[in-house]
Amino acid sequence: MxxxxxxxxxxxxxxxxxxxxxxxxxxxxxxxxxxxxxxxxxxxxxxxxxxxxxxxxxxxxxxxxxxxxxxxxxxxxxxxxxxxxxxxxxxxxxxxxxxxxxxxxxxxxxxxxxxxxxxxxxxxxxVACTTHIVTIEGQPVHASRPHQGINPVDVAANMIVALNGMRIDPNESWSIKATRIQSEPGATNTIAAWTKVMLDLRAETNSGLAEMVAKLESIAKHTAEAYGTTAKVELIEECPAxxxxxxxxxxxxxxxxxxxxxxxxxxxxxxxxxxxxxxxxxxxxxxxxxxxxxxxxxxxxxxxxxxxxxxxxxxxxxxxxxxxxxxxx
Ligand SMILES: [Zn+2]
Ligand SMILES: [Zn+2]
The missing domain is CATH 3.40.630.10 (Zn peptidases)
Known part of the structure; x- marks a missing residue:
């Protein structure tokens, strides 16, 4: 050899x-x-x-x-x-x-x-970090009749507020933040068919990051459900601590x-x-x-x-x- x-x-x-x-x-x-x-x-x-x-x-x-x-x-x-x-x-x-x-x-x-x-x-x-994209399904409708559709921008806004209220052990360094928001391109007087929210997550430990990802999935799912729609959470990139x-x-x-x-x-x-x-x-x-x-x-x-x-x-x-x-x- x-x-x-x-x-x-x-x-x-x-x-x-x-x-x-x-x-x-x-x-x-x-x-x-x-x-x-x-x-x-x-x-x-x-x-x-x-x-x-x-x-x-x-x-x-x-x-x-x-x-x-x-x-x-x-x-x-x-x-x-x-x-x-x-x-x-x-x-x-x-x-x-x-x-x-x-x-x-x-x-x-x-x-x-x-x-x-x-x-x-x-x-x-x-540190451990991930990039996630959450895609929220909307129901397009004329902006004059918002009650007949589902506005994914509303869902995204509330989801981001809920994510920023996430609780993780304060002894651990961690952060979650939305870095981009994008909706279906189109007229400003139409409710969009979808909204995507890009998120950056960081934690000191791999277990801390796993806890944040689980909470992200739960918050995205339940916020969307409150509006009668769905949200898909995708992992784009990850790096272990x-x-x-x-x-x-x-x-x-x-x-x-x-x-x-x-x-x-x-x-x-x-x-x-x-x-x-x-x-x-x-x-x-x-x-x-x-x-x-x-x-x-x-x-x-x-x-x-x-x-x-x-x-x-x-x-x-x-x-x-x-x-x-x-x-x-
Ligand atoms: Zn470098
Ligand atoms: Zn380097």
């Missing part, structure tokens, strides 16, 4: 390095996609404003050393596209890349306001302290959403961790002018090598 080979998994690339002795299957993941921005002439340009190019550079630079470091088990080095649109990890998981994985680790650069340059954080906390394994986070923290000194360890820092966590939710026995690398990125991630200090990138490479040594050396 080859000790080193490269395969395509989903839409991404996987470099596999096998040790001579048996051991765990460990996955290291770098995302690789850029973000679209509009240009003055109306075009679209892709810019690495989230630093995923630096993630590839840091992990790729460690690969030649992995060949020496990995003595036991298997290391899968994953370069994943489509993180920003939350499709890339799922495509790789559906292609079976996560099936045999015992431990999965990812890393992300942080902007200076989240993590000072030269410091590393042992855990990035990501981080659920880390205590011993993996401890191992990451210990590695940062050993490689960079305790003064450069930060316990946790914040992040947005991350599709890496599908590796956990789709196979819960996978132990996961996710560290942050302070690289002096300004003015902030997702800003089209984001720049970082390249001199800090070897820190990421050093971290990957040290983790490989601990887990598979």
């Amino acid at each position: 080859d000790r080193f080979f490269i395969t395509v998994g989903g839409t991404g690339v996987v470099a596999t390095i096998r040790g001579k002795e048996s051991g765990p299957v460990v996955l290291f993941r770098a995302d690789m996609d850029a973000l679209p921005y509009s240009t003055q002439d109306g075009g679209v340009v892709a810019i690495h404003a989230c630093g995923h190019d630096s993630h590839c550079a840091m992990l790729l630079a460690a690969v030649p050393q992995f060949k020496e470091i990995v003595k036991r088990g298997t290391l899968k080095v994953v370069f994943q596209p489509g993180e920003e649109n939350l499709t890339g990890a799922l495509a790789m998981i559906e292609a079976g890349v996560g099936d045999d994985v015992d431990i999965a680790i990812a890393g992300h650069i942080r902007a200076t306001q989240d993590l000072a340059a030269g410091k590393l954080c042992a855990q990035i906390n990501h 981080s659920e880390y394994d205590v011993e993996m986070v401890a191992l990451v923290k210990e590695t940062i302290a050993e490689e960079f000194g305790v003064e450069n360890v930060v316990d946790a820092c914040g992040g947005g959403g991350e599709d890496f966590h599908f590796f956990k939710t789709k196979k819960p026995s996978t132990k996961t961790a996710y560290f942050g690398i302070g690289v002096g990125a300004t003015p902030g991630l997702h800003d089209r002018n984001m720049t970082l200090e390249e001199k800090y990138l070897p820190n990421g490479t050093k971290m990957w090598e040290a983790l490989a040594k601990k887990l598979l050396g």
Whole structure:
């Protein structure tokens, strides 16, 4: 059996390095996609404003050393596209890349306001989020005879008020909000045939988000019923919250302290959403961790002018090598 080979998994690339002795299957993941921005002439340009190019550079630079470091088990080095649109990890998981994985680790650069340059954080906390669309059926009629029809705009308005009155444990951070409303195009003196409400839901935990989704479904159904109509709730996009394994986070923290000194360890820092966590939710026995690398990125991630200090990138490479040594050396 080859000790080193490269395969395509989903839409991404996987470099596999096998040790001579048996051991765990460990996955290291770098995302690789850029973000679209509009240009003055109306075009679209892709810019690495989230630093995923630096993630590839840091992990790729460690690969030649992995060949020496990995003595036991298997290391899968994953370069994943489509993180920003939350499709890339799922495509790789559906292609079976996560099936045999015992431990999965990812890393992300942080902007200076989240993590000072030269410091590393042992855990990035990501929230769970979804996008839902609720389609409310109306009964079109002349606007002069509203009592003969069903106005889906009325239903939408009341549903949004009811959603904003939702109760979730106040100890948890969460939010639900309508971000777009659209009705059947047509004359302004006609009751529309349908209204769609786009919703953005966020919660600190996956269980908190599941509770919100259940309440959304109930509120949409019962508000529509009160008007004698129906509402269809569709999930458009979802991203799970981080659920880390205590011993993996401890191992990451210990590695940062050993490689960079305790003064450069930060316990946790914040992040947005991350599709890496599908590796956990789709196979819960996978132990996961996710560290942050302070690289002096300004003015902030997702800003089209984001720049970082390249001199800090070897820190990421050093971290990957040290983790490989601990887990598979
Ligand atoms: Zn991003
Ligand atoms: Zn990112």
